[in-house]
Amino acid sequence: MPATSMEELVSLCKRRGFIFQGSEIYGGLQGFYDYGPLGVELKNNIKAAWWRSNVYERDDMEGLDSSIIMHRLVLRHSGHEATFSDPMVDNKKNNKRYRLDHLVKDQKEGVIARVAAEIGEDASNFPAVVAALIKNPAKASEALKTAGVRDAFSGEVGDWTEPRPFNMMFKTTIGPVADEESYGYLRPETAQGIFTNFKNVVDSTSRRLPFGIAQIGKAFRNEITPRNFIFRVRELEQMEIEFFCTPGTDEDWHAHWLEKRLSWWEAQGVPRSKIEILDVPPEDLAHYSKRTYDLMYDYPTLGHEEIEGIANRSDYDLGSHTKSQAELGIQARVEENNDSVAKLTIPHPETNKPIVPFVIEPSAGVDRALLAVLSEAFTKETLENGNERIVLKLRPHLAPIKVAVIPLARNKPELVDLARKIKSELQALGLGRILLEDSGNIGKAYRRHDEVGTPYCVTVDFDTIGQNEGEGNADLKDTVTVRDRDTLRQERIKISELSGWIQAKLR
Numbered sequence: 313m314p315a316t317s318m319e320e321l322v323s324l325c326k327r328r329g330f331i332f333q334g335s336e337i338y339g340g341l342q343g344f345y346d347y348g349p350l351g352v353e354l355k356n357n358i359k360a361a362w363w364r365s366n367v368y369e370r371d372d373m374e375g376l377d378s379s380i381i382m383h384r385l386v387l388r389h390s391g392h393e394a395t396f397s398d399p400m401v402d403n404k405k406n407n408k409r410y411r412l413d414h415l416v417k418d419q420k421e422g423v424i425a426r427v428a429a430e431i432g433e434d435a436s437n438f439p440a441v442v443a444a445l446i447k448n449p450a451k452a453s454e455a456l457k458t459a460g461v462r463d464a465f466s467g468e469v470g471d472w473t474e475p476r477p478f479n480m481m482f483k484t485t486i487g488p489v490a491d492e493e494s495y496g497y498l499r500p501e502t503a504q505g506i507f508t509n510f511k512n513v514v515d516s517t518s519r520r521l522p523f524g525i526a527q528i529g530k531a532f533r534n535e536i537t538p539r540n541f542i543f544r545v546r547e548l549e550q551m552e553i554e555f556f557c558t559p560g561t562d563e564d565w566h567a568h569w570l571e572k573r574l575s576w577w578e579a580q581g582v583p584r585s586k587i588e589i590l591d592v593p594p595e596d597l598a599h600y601s602k603r604t605y606d607l608m609y610d611y612p613t614l615g616h617e618e619i620e621g622i623a624n625r626s627d628y629d630l631g632s633h634t635k636s637q638a639e640l641g642i643q644a645r646v647e648e649n650n651d652s653v654a655k656l657t658i659p660h661p662e663t664n665k666p667i668v669p670f671v672i673e674p675s676a677g678v679d680r681a682l683l684a685v686l687s688e689a690f691t692k693e694t695l696e697n698g699n700e701r702i703v704l705k706l707r708p709h710l711a712p713i714k715v716a717v718i719p720l721a722r723n724k725p726e727l728v729d730l731a732r733k734i735k736s737e738l739q740a741l742g743l744g745r746i747l748l749e750d751s752g753n754i755g756k757a758y759r760r761h762d763e764v765g766t767p768y769c770v771t772v773d774f775d776t777i778g779q780n781e782g783e784g785n786a787d788l789k790d791t792v793t794v795r796d797r798d799t800l801r802q803e804r805i806k807i808s809e810l811s812g813w814i815q816a817k818l819r
């Protein structure tokens with residue numbers, strides 16, 4: 313059974329070294345997390361699985377790694393300067409700041425109903441309530457006070473300001489001279505690096521439509537209220553595809569990617585039955601989107617929340633970054649002239665005329681993926697002897713440690729040396745991390761490796777080195793015990809056959 317609460321996961325992550333609070337020794341920095349020894353392995357394995365499936369296993373994809381800090385004009389023409397904001401309100405009593413929709417959603421049901429009544433909306437349609445509050449700032453401020461909306465920090469009814477937009481982009485100075493224009497933005501999505509490199513990739517690879525560009529990398533959002541562990545953070549990592557196609561074929565490609573992405577999640581151990589597909593209503597679409605499907609995974613404690621968005625961005629971005637938009641029949645998206653020097657076009661596959669292609673964008677968060685994978689793998693079991701064990705039933709390709717090689721006693725050089733040799737041989741197979749586990753307590757080692765999801769533990773004992781002189785034990789020389797994480801079965805395997813055995817199991 314998957315994890316039933318976020319607390320269980322948070323506790324496991326800290327205890328076993330998956331995730332730590334960022335800047336912890338100085339009290340922590342809200343919305344920033346560090347991935348520990350096992351977290352970094354799990355994260356890398358998720359990213360590798362995504363890259364394999366979306367780049368290597370297809371014939372219509374290229375990869376990219378673009379810079380994190382971008383020219384301020386990229387984010388102006390993309391529409392982010394004007395629209396990448398969330399509505400915020402302040403409590404004048406204690407100067408605490410909240411994201412409006414989070415503040416209202418966290419109130420007791422009766423309070424939400426009163427807010428809805430005050431603003432003249434139906435409480436069962438929460439997005440409409442929030443939209444009405446944003447549209448009528450003066451009325452909203454009164455509605456929040458009259459309805460008795462409480463401050464999460466003080467617990468008292470707040471004296472709420474009017475809601476106003478808060479732009480979530482991090483600005484950063486560039487170079488030693490501070491003038492009005494010497495700043496850039498930390499990208500709020502990796503996508504913009506793909507759009508700005510569209511022409512470079514086309515020219516250097518001779519790609520024709522349809523084809524896509526994949527990128528994995530950091531993105532930054534100054535979330536008003538980061539929360540729920542790594543679910544909503546200010547520094548996040550995204551796995552994004554921009555798939556370029558001929559206008560008119562975009563809806564078919566949208567359906568194609570929806571299906572592909574659902575089967576990818578399934579292969580990571582996140583079943584379709586736990587993902588709801590939300591066809592985002594027009595009023596909630598991002599500024600660039602023609603249509604978006606949000607994949608809503610059923611997170612423990614949080615319920616259904618977005619793990620991935622699959623958007624049809626039409627010709628919005630390539631068009632917006634293109635000079636002479638009118639010539640191409642594209643309506644300019646920003647009032648001033650476009651500053652770009654590029655014409656982001658590609659020949660139409662049939663007419664050969666230059667066109668701005670449409671884009672389908674599957675965009676998944678690595679942090680949210682890791683949380684879902686952990687949550688599905690987390691299992692509490694009662695063993696035959698009545699003991700309880702926690703085991704992470706991760707798919708082997710995601711497991712941070714593939715095999716732990718354990719010498720039965722840490723003070724016996726023959727055992728330790730042989731275990732080290734076996735570890736090196738398994739490591740050379742290139743399957744991922746193989747760990748020499750010489751803590752000396754076999755019971756504790758098994759418990760630890762169950763909890764971190766190691767598929768196999770290989771134990772080197774006195775039989776292995778021919779020092780157990782009981783009857784029949786001579787046959788066990790040069791064999792090791794291999795313990796299976798999920799079935800708990802233990803098998804004796806010849807050392808000479810171990811590499812082949814492990815390779816077959818972990819392939």
Ligand code: GAP
Pocket residue numbers: 500501502503533535542543544545546548549550552618619620621673675676677678679680
């Ligand atoms: N390029 C499209 C885009 O960025 P998005 O829906 O804003 O779309 C895509 O983000 C994915 O990035 C989300 O589905 C989520 O998995 C992840 N994500 C977004 N904001 C996040 C945050 N503050 N913390 C963690 N993950 C986040």
